[in-house]
Amino acid sequence: MTGLITVVTAMHEPSAHFLPAAYSSLREQKLPDGWEWQWLIQEDGESAGVSPHVPDDRRISFEQGRSGRAAMARTMALARAEGQYVKVLDADDKLTPGSLARDLAALTDNPDVGWATSRVLDLLPDGSTLGFDQDPPQGVLERGTVLTHWKAHDFRAPVHPATLFVRRDLLLALGGWMALPASEDTGLLLALDAVSRGWFTAETGLLYRKWPGQVTGQAAHTHKGEREARMAVVEARAKALAALKGWRFKAN
Template sequence: MNRRVVIVTAVHAPSAPFLPEAYKSLCEQRLPNGWEWHWLVQEDGRTDEVRPYVPDDVRVTFRQGRQDRPGGPGIARTLALAHADGEYVRLLDADDQLTPGALARDLAVLEADPGIGWTTSRALDLLPDGSTVGFPDDPDDGPVERGAVLDYWRAHGFLAQVHPATLCVRRDLLLALGGWMALPASEDTGLLLALNAVSRGWFTREAGLLYRKWEGQVTGQPSHVDPVEREARMAVVEARARALAHLHWTYPAR
């Protein structure tokens, strides 16, 4: 039986038209022998607008929430974990795309070192005209030591040195931390800081994700930078990471 990496995608109606491009980037992945992928697409809430964009593929599972209970992308992704049937979970937002070889590079790192709990990779902004822009301060290839992300994030205006949208995580570690944080935004940053509080990670400098910039993306809306809400999000994200570090819980268990 093949081993499996699960790709988890939260989607809502505005981002649904991008799903075919995300799917194409998945189909272009070349995995090591004996590996396969399973794509879990979880709608945040329930509409009639998402399903038409979901590919008809046995490797793709589409599920919906309740019409009256949308909870945001973090809630949708965590609900999808109930059906994650692989050893590793890779995040892929509905409007983003994996680069060729991204999954194979993640698997190579995690399979080689059981002491690495998660991986990240370089992300390129995908602009509306199709061009891409990178970040000048990406770290070098290699391990990300425990606590390093929180220290950098705190010192650089709540911006991490590695991109949470590129996370690939051991499934048991992700479940132990409760999945993504129950926040209206920054839920992936909260997960990244929690992961780094309890385990070593890895950064791959070769680009693993095209991060789409478009007018409808959630992080581009005014509510995302509301100062009162943002301060509360940052406070609870940091408090959780510090509490985990203080408790000396580590992965893998000693």
Template sequence: MEQAVRVVSIITPVHEISAPYLTDAYASLLKQELPAGWQWQWLVQEDGETGTIADFLPKDERISYGMGRHGGPGVARTLALGRAEGELVKVLDADDQLTEGALARDIRTLDEHQDVGWTTARVLDLMPDGSTVGWEHSDPPGGPFERGTVYEHWRQHHRLPVHPATLCARRQLLLALGGWMALPTSEDTGLLFALSIMSRGYFIAEPGLLYRKWPGQITGQDTHTDARQRAERERIIQARAEALLALFPTKAAHQIHEHLSEPAE
């Protein structure tokens, strides 16, 4: 009797300006060697309805292309989640690339640690000249994250200890949380906080992502760095995290609440 194939679904939101980079993202998928019995599915979701993104995609039955009204990357990701067949869901932005072995490390970690709901990994910035440099923040040691500790770290230091662009999570957990927040940016930060409050996580110390630095990236735009807009996003992201903590207290919750009266830096 044949063993059922297990699937990891990779979700990629894309708009026209980043579409040319899909070729590199696909090449990085082709280099992935998965554990026996596993295969990947690539869900490419256009943030819009031009249909032109399909021209950048190869003919591959593992690719599922979708379109939807413009609503930002969070909406696009969540729409793609509705087509996900995998028990695991991996994020991959259109302009980024997976490192060799990234998917296998995610799969093995979540298979070996059934009490862990999500993983992140080390990031290398991919510079315009093709060189790579380490992420601007110090990486934590490899290993598990207890519930609530990622949010606690953000509350204390106002920065993330891990990069949400490397997330891989169990699909059922993602669905239970409603997918990504409906925000113009930082939707993955909101999801990371929610995941970390609801489940233990795991940081993989090996590099898992090449994070492209280029003028068109969303995180480099004025609308992302504008202080007023950033404060508005953080207000709802934090409110959601606090609501989850109130409903599902963690060991770290008392440490977090010590800082609630302090203004964010």
């Protein structure tokens, strides 16, 4: 086998019923000859309601652990990661056809690029979709591009962290996802942006499900004081990484 892609999913019980749809979108991915995926599902907590929805597939590994939010669940899953690359897939989202192959090509064709993202469509409860109107052009994202846009647009990045595809060694070097109650994926995205060039694919790579139980849709997610604190530490970390002399991703 030439290579392996590790797909990481943080789980909590209310979204477990979406797992079969996520699995279907992953199973339908077509990869180049010699490439395969493994799917690491890590529950944030130890309920009895997730395991019945985990598909029976030798490529899937399911574990549980102490509750600590999505950042901890994803980072704990990395203990089982064997792939050269790590792909994020939230339990309630779906990959589009060809998404993994496009991500893989972006990094294998551009060895000086450390991470890749792609266009997202919100998947609304009625089945319709809605796109983002500030996508960058397809291609390389120079270091600092994400932070500059994020600061100028009320802490909204130009690319979606739920589509992240990243070199595993770079992800580990940055410590995985930030230890925050939310925005942990944005924190990682800005850290990657500080030390490495990225890539954006203009073709839609993810359907981002909107539903009433979504964590980012709850009132606590937009609490002013907490949101300001999260954004402050995310920005401070990105700036500190960018200022470190010699701390840059370099291809082997």
